Amino acid sequence: MAKWQTVLQSFGIKAKDKVAIMLNNCPEWVFAEQAALSLGAIVVPLYTNDRPGNIAFILTDADISILIIKNDKQTDFLEQISTELQKLSAIITLETSHKDSLDTASSGSHAGEIMLPTYYYQDKITGKHHSCLEYNSNPDDLNHCLYIGHYRETKGCHAQPSEYSL
Amino acid sequence: MKEYNISHPVIKPITPGSAVSLSGLFFNRVKATPDKIAYHYYDLVSKTWKNLTWSEAYK
Numbered sequence: 273m274a275k276w277q278t279v280l281q282s283f284g285i286k287a288k289d290k291v292a293i294m295l296n297n298c299p300e301w302v303f304a305e306q307a308a309l310s311l312g313a314i315v316v317p318l319y320t321n322d323r324p325g326n327i328a329f330i331l332t333d334a335d336i337s338i339l340i341i342k343n344d345k346q347t348d349f350l351e352q353i354s355t356e357l358q359k360l361s362a363i364i365t366l367e368t369s370h371k372d373s374l375d376t377a378s379s380g381s382h383a384g385e386i387m388l389p390t391y392y393y394q395d396k397i398t399g400k401h402h403s404c405l406e407y408n409s410n411p412d413d414l415n416h417c418l419y420i421g422h423y424r425e426t427k428g429c430h431a432q433p434s435e436y437s438l
Numbered sequence: 439m440k441e442y443n444i445s446h447p448v449i450k451p452i453t454p455g456s457a458v459s460l461s462g463l464f465f466n467r468v469k470a471t472p473d474k475i476a477y478h479y480y481d482l483v484s485k486t487w488k489n490l491t492w493s494e495a496y497k
Binding site: 273274275296300302303306309310385404406407409410411413415 | 445458459460461462464465477479490495496497
């Protein structure tokens with residue numbers, strides 16, 4: 273968890289910023305969540321199999337700063353909504369199979385046709401000391417924003433997801 | 439019938455007042471039971487189930 277605090281702090285995450293997590297169940301999901309909460313940030317969970325249109329809507333509507341994903345295979349999927357991704361401070365991946373392209377992106381160049389601000393999380397923690405900070409939070413502070421999709425059976429189309437705050 | 443281990447130490451409950459927030463609850467739990475298992479998960483690389491203690495989760 274302390275390592276994830278270091279990662280988020282390296283991108284300037286502070287209280288009230290929103291961090292989206294698009295991962296399957298894994299320990300890193302919890303570490304990233306706890307790290308964000310301990311900095312006073314707000315966690316926005318995303319379904320890994322959601323439609324790109326829904327992800328784009330949530331990223332914009334919630335004003336997400338950081339998006340955490342598993343690997344750059346998801347980046348390929350997310351390139352369909354590259355306009356919305358450009359508004360993020362960074363996309364952080366847990367693993368990479370195309371390290372070269374991520375290094376290129378992190379140095380400010382573009383990977384392929386679309387520039388994605390993508391960083392491999394291990395690159396942000398190597399050689400650094402990790403100590404945990406705890407934001408002096410209030411019990412009434414916002415912790416999570418959940419977006420729930422609705423399906424309109426009568427019209428046979430998806431509506432935009434609705435936000436619920438916890 | 440389930441057999442209880444009466445020598446097992448009783449963990450003092452973490453109250454909402456002491457935790458205050460979800461991250462406070464996490465920090466309190468790390469302090470209270472650092473060597474207890476926090477997560478039991480399947481590692482896709484080694485294809486085995488692994489444990490993680492609260493102190494390991496903190497790092």
